[in-house]
Amino acid sequence: MAENNTNAPLIETSAVGFTYQGSETPALQDVTLSIGSGECVLLCGKSGCGKTTFTRLLNGLAPAFFPGRMLGSCRVGDLLAGTAAIEEYVPLVGSSVFQNPKTQYFNVDTTAELAFPCENVGMPSAEIRSRVQDCARRFGLTGLMDRSIFCLSGGEKQLIAFAAASMLGPRLLV
Numbered sequence: 001m002a003e004n005n006t007n008a009p010l011i012e013t014s015a016v017g018f019t020y021q022g023s024e025t026p027a028l029q030d031v032t033l034s035i036g037s038g039e040c041v042l043l044c045g046k047s048g049c050g051k052t053t054f055t056r057l058l059n060g061l062a063p064a065f066f067p068g069r070m071l072g073s074c075r076v077g078d079l080l081a082g083t084a085a086i087e088e089y090v091p092l093v094g095s096s097v098f099q100n101p102k103t104q105y106f107n108v109d110t111t112a113e114l115a116f117p118c119e120n121v122g123m124p125s126a127e128i129r130s131r132v133q134d135c136a137r138r139f140g141l142t143g144l145m146d147r148s149i150f151c152l153s154g155g156e157k158q159l160i161a162f163a164a165a166s167m168l169g170p171r172l173l174v
Contacts, residue, residue, distance in 0.1 A: 010172060011035040011058065015072035016081075018053050018062060027053040030072070037171065055096050055174045057081045060089035076172060090121065094165035094173040097158060110152070110160050111145050117167040131167055139163040 011034070018028040028050035035041055043051045056062035057074040064086050074081040077092050095117070098104050107113045114135055118128040136142045141163060144156060152160065165173050 009034040010037045010039075011074075011076055013057075013072065013074045016054075016057065016074045017071040018050075018057065018068055020053075020066065020068040023068070027068075028057075032072075058172065058174050059093045059096055060084060060086045091168060092171055094168070094170035096174040097161045097165055104161060105149055108149055110141070110147050110149060113149060113160055114141075114164050114167060117164060121168065135163050135167060139166075 013031050013033050016028065016031045017026050019026045027048075031050070031054065043054060045051055053062060053066075056066055057070070058076055058081075060076075060079065060081065062068065063070050063082050070082050076089070079088055079092065095104070105113055106116045111132060114132045115128050118131055123131075132145075136145055139159060139162070141159065144152065144160065149157060149160065162173065
C-alpha cells in the first residue's frame with residue numbers, strides 16, 4: 001500500500017450502489033461521501049436501508065464474499081472495493097463490531113478474544129501479550145480479562161469486540 005497521505009480522505013465514495021446477486025432491488029443506491037481520518041460517523045436508518053451493505057464495501061467483504069453488482073466507487077485508503085484483495089484490508093480496517101456482538105466472537109474468554117487478531121496474523125507471543133495488556137489498559141478492560149464472554153453484559157461484550165477490532169492498529173474501525 002502506498003504511503004498514507006494525511007490530507008486524503010480515509011473513505012471516499014462516489015455514487016456507490018450495490019445489488020446482491022439474485023436480487024433485483026438494490027441494497028444500496030447512490031451514496032457519495034468523503035470521511036477524513038479521525039472523523040467519527042454514525043450510520044443509522046431503518047432495517048434494510050443499506051447500512052450493513054455499506055460496511056461490507058468498507059471492509060472488503062462486498063463484492064468479494066457477498067457477490068453482486070456494484071455501481072460507482074468505494075475507496076478506503078488506497079483500496080478500491082471490487083478490485084482489492086480481502087487480505088489487503090486487514091492492516092487498514094478493523095473488523096466490524098455488530099450491534100449484537102455475541103455472533104462475532106472466536107473465543108469464549110475475553111483475553112483470548114483480544115489476542116485472536118494478533119494470533120491470526122502470526123504475531124510473536126510476547127508481542128501479543130504486550131498488546132493485550134496495553135489494550136486492556138486503554139479501554140479500561142483490566143477487570144474483564146480472563147472472564148467468560150457469556151458472563152458479560154451487552155455493553156461489556158460490545159466493548160470487548162471494539163477492543164479486539166483495534167488490536168492490529170487499523171486506521172478504520174467499522
